[in-house]
Amino acid sequence: MTASDHGQVRSKRLGPLNADAIETAESELITTEELARMLRVDSSSIRRWRTAQPPQGPPFIPLSERVIMYARDDVREWLASRRVRPEAA
Template sequence: MPQDPAVPVTNAEAACPAAEADPPRPQAPRLLTTEEIARLLRVDPSSVRRWRAERPPQGPPFIRLSERVVLYDAGDLQTWLHERRTTPGARRRAA
């Protein structure tokens, strides 16, 4: 519908037409392959596979979709890396 030139349009109305706006959708998790994880961590993919095979499993949390398909959530990887961060000079917490 054309706008009447005599009626001013505010910036809020122009930037966000409420009737046409869709609600924000939750973002799907970013899933990474073993090779992508290895490249990000700068290790060989066989190291990532070995971590998964350890009992108990080592390395970042993973999602096994089938016997051959294993994926990693990028958020889980960031959390795993953050848990391993060492800050020099910081006191170590008692376990």
């Protein structure tokens, strides 16, 4: 089986790959390290939140045992839920 044949087999099983859909998914998902930079905390803090019982921090997506991603919309919602308004406190 050539590389070209392999690609055709993949397309038949999974359907054609849509470059726009892949690009959108990539821009909507961020890594632990990207989240840590966004929140200005160490990535070990994000990992600790995720492994705490019960889990803390924003919702996460385990793609595999070693690959964890975060949806930008989930992070925005989580941050909004943590907002404290002084006049309401």
